[in-house]
Amino acid sequence: MDRAATRHWRPATRAVRGGTWRSEHGETSEAVFLSSGFSYDDAETVAARFTGEATGMTYSRLQNPTVAMLEERIALLEGAEACRVQASGMAAMTAALLCQLSVGDHVVAARAAFGSCRWLVDHLCPRFGIEATVIDSAVDEEWERAIRPNTKVFFFETPANPTLDVVNMQYVCDLARAHGIVTVVDNAFATPVLQRPLEFGADAVAYSATKLMDGQGRVLAGAVCGSSQFIEEKLLPFQRNTGPNLSPFSAWVVHKGLETLHLRARAQSESALALGRFIEPRVARMLHPGLPSHPRHELAMRQMDAAGPIFAFEVPGGREQAFALLNALELVDISNNIGDTRSLLCHPASSTHANLGAEAREAMGVSEGLLRINVGLEDIADLTEDIDRALAKAGL
Ligand SMILES: *Cc1c(COP(=O)(O)O)cnc(C)c1O
Numbered sequence: 001m002d003r004a005a006t007r008h009w010r011p012a013t014r015a016v017r018g019g020t021w022r023s024e025h026g027e028t029s030e031a032v033f034l035s036s037g038f039s040y041d042d043a044e045t046v047a048a049r050f051t052g053e054a055t056g057m058t059y060s061r062l063q064n065p066t067v068a069m070l071e072e073r074i075a076l077l078e079g080a081e082a083c084r085v086q087a088s089g090m091a092a093m094t095a096a097l098l099c100q101l102s103v104g105d106h107v108v109a110a111r112a113a114f115g116s117c118r119w120l121v122d123h124l125c126p127r128f129g130i131e132a133t134v135i136d137s138a139v140d141e142e143w144e145r146a147i148r149p150n151t152k153v154f155f156f157e158t159p160a161n162p163t164l165d166v167v168n169m170q171y172v173c174d175l176a177r178a179h180g181i182v183t184v185v186d187n188a189f190a191t192p193v194l195q196r197p198l199e200f201g202a203d204a205v206a207y208s209a210t211k212l213m214d215g216q217g218r219v220l221a222g223a224v225c226g227s228s229q230f231i232e233e234k235l236l237p238f239q240r241n242t243g244p245n246l247s248p249f250s251a252w253v254v255h256k257g258l259e260t261l262h263l264r265a266r267a268q269s270e271s272a273l274a275l276g277r278f279i280e281p282r283v284a285r286m287l288h289p290g291l292p293s294h295p296r297h298e299l300a301m302r303q304m305d306a307a308g309p310i311f312a313f314e315v316p317g318g319r320e321q322a323f324a325l326l327n328a329l330e331l332v333d334i335s336n337n338i339g340d341t342r343s344l345l346c347h348p349a350s351s352t353h354a355n356l357g358a359e360a361r362e363a364m365g366v367s368e369g370l371l372r373i374n375v376g377l378e379d380i381a382d383l384t385e386d387i388d389r390a391l392a393k394a395g396l
Contacts, residue, residue, distance in 0.1 A: 006076060011193065016259045019073030021065060032252045033065045062240055066248040070255045071223075074213075077192040077258065078205060080225035084235055085251060089188060089208020090116050091244035092222025094124075096184050096206045099238035101152060103129030108146040108181075110137030110156035112165040112364050114208075115353045117186060121155065122360075138165045138296060143172050147179055157186040158195075159300065161338075162312050162348040162372040163365045164287040166296035169303055173201030182230075188212070188339075193265040195304045204230055211339025212309070214257040215264050219250040264341065264377065268309035271383065272375035276311050278384055282396045284369065285314040310338050312348075312372040319368040321394050322347050326371070328393035331378065331386035343376040343383055 006018050023031055038057040040046045048054035057063050067085060075083035086092040097120060101107065109121040111134045121132040135142040137156045154176050158167035169185070176183045185197040188208040197205050207213060209221035222244075224235055239245075269290070276288040286293055289300035290307025300307060315321045326334050326345060335344035336351045346352065353366045361367075375383065 009076075011077060012262045014076040015073070015193075015261055018076035019069040019071070019255070021069055030066065030069055030252065030255060032248055034248050035064070036060045060248070061243050061245055064245075064248050064251070066255070067246055067251040070246075070251040070258075073255060073258055074192075074207075074209075074223050075225060077261075078225040079192070079196055079198055080205065081228040082231035083223055083225040084231055084239055085209065085246045085254075086222035086224070086239070086244045087246050087250075088220040088244075089114075089186075089206075089210055089222040090120075092206045092208070092224050093117055093120060093186060095235060095239055095242075095244055096204055096224045097121075097125070097153065097155065098128075099234045100182060101125070101128075101130050104150060105152040106131040106133070106148050106150045107153045107155055108133050108135060108143060108151055109154075110160060110165070110167065111135060112137060112160035112163045113157050114161045114186070114188075115356055117155075117157070118356060118360070136165075137167045137172075140168050140171050143175055147175075147181070151179065151181050154181055154183045155186070156184075157189065158303070159189050159289050159308065159310070161189065161310075162352065162370065164289055164294070164310070164312055165365075166289055166294070166300045166303070168296075168299055169197055169200035169202065173197075176203075177201060189308050189310055190304055191261060191265060193262050194269065194306050194308055198225070200303070203227070209254050211337075212265060213261060213339070214254050215261060215339055215341060216257060217337055217340040217342065218257075219253045221246050221250050221254045265308070266306060267377060268341075268375055269306035271377075271380045272309045272311055272373075273307065274380050275373070275375055275383055275387065276313075279313055279387060279391070282391050283313045284316040287312040287314075309375045310372065311375075312370055314367055315369040315371065315394065315396060317369060317395070319347070319349065321396070322369050322371050325390050325394035325396070328390035329386060330389070331382055332373075332390075338372075338374040340374060341377040342374075343378055344374045346372050348372055 071083045125132045133146045183202045184204045185202045191212045204226040207223040273290045280286040288311035332343040336346040
């Protein structure tokens with residue numbers, strides 16, 4: 001379909017209809033092209049495609065129809081000129097950073113971040129001579145203070161995993177622009193349905209599409225969105241030659257997941273707000289950007305259409321009480337995944353953030369009593385009953 005014709009569609013329509021390329025069979029659900037290679041009518045076509053004079057498929061590390069459909073749909077949802085998908089969220093984050101950084105460059109990154117995102121800046125970047133400074137991303141002045149003459153990239157999540165820190169995107173993106181710094185936002189917790197960093201001046205938006213985009217806990221996937229120039233000049237040369245490609249089957253699964261993203265993200269956000277309000281009086285600390293107790297509640301609500309399905313809370317009795325609560329669950333699963341239609345509870349200090357070490361966890365606010373929940377699509381009354389019972393069993 002002519003992509004320009006889809007631009008006037010509203011977001012929910014884009015999610016269902018955007019990025020659909022029908023074959024000659026007229027299928028309603030998009031086809032899965034599980035093919036690594038492609039054949040040509042004549043030798044001239046091969047030559048023209050390889051020089052870029054003609055469009056068309058050549059090899060699935062370079063293009064694949066099912067993968068391209070997903071990229072078009074995500075770009076439309078994000079309001080981005082271009083998107084490329086990767087085999088996982090971490091493949092997306094790695095590509096988004098390494099495609100534009102070189103030895104001697106400097107990165108400023110948020111301290112509160114997904115464990116592997118921290119590993120990229122703490123361990124991988126320095127191995128290749130890229131300096132990194134990790135800051136408290138919720139303190140605006142820290143961004144400015146960390147800038148050096150060789151600062152090339154700002155990298156952060158908002159809300160952040162697992163402490164739900166909120167970054168002031170307008171401030172940070174304006175600051176980056178003024179210093180010629182590229183801003184990369186990991187938007188996995190919100191997705192374009194709840195928050196669009198490009199509208200605040202971000203240069204690139206990266207995703208773990210494993211989370212809300214697939215939304216049903218089926219496949220690993222990642223995505224990077226940005227301007228055509230960024231994608232074609234920076235990301236594509238890196239991606240095409242290093243090969244972190246998403247399988248066409250997984251691309252198809254995420255493509256289908258996006259059709260219900262609006263409904264899921266809104267319904268799960270609503271249940272997360274209700275469950276957060278229920279839990280708050282029973283625990284030592286609540287970390288939910290949708291609740292007035294969050295230090296950046298008003299900012300979060302200006303940046304987001306809804307607060308999303310994920311929040312965290314702290315029980316006063318440390319690891320022992322956190323484990324007692326987890327072990328008392330009957331409906332909610334003990335699981336470190338997020339974005340699923342199933343409600344999942346996890347203890348970050350012993351799972352997603354275990355490898356960081358105690359000192360970095362403490363600096364990040366990942367205490368031994370911290371629990372992170374993904375609120376799914378189950379009936380909120382059943383979820384509330386299960387959490388109520390588990391809190392009581394844990395002595396809360
Ligand atoms: C899960 C997650 C990632 C990593 O994504 P994978 O698909 O697991 O590789 C990166 N950032 C955030 C914020 C995440 O939640």
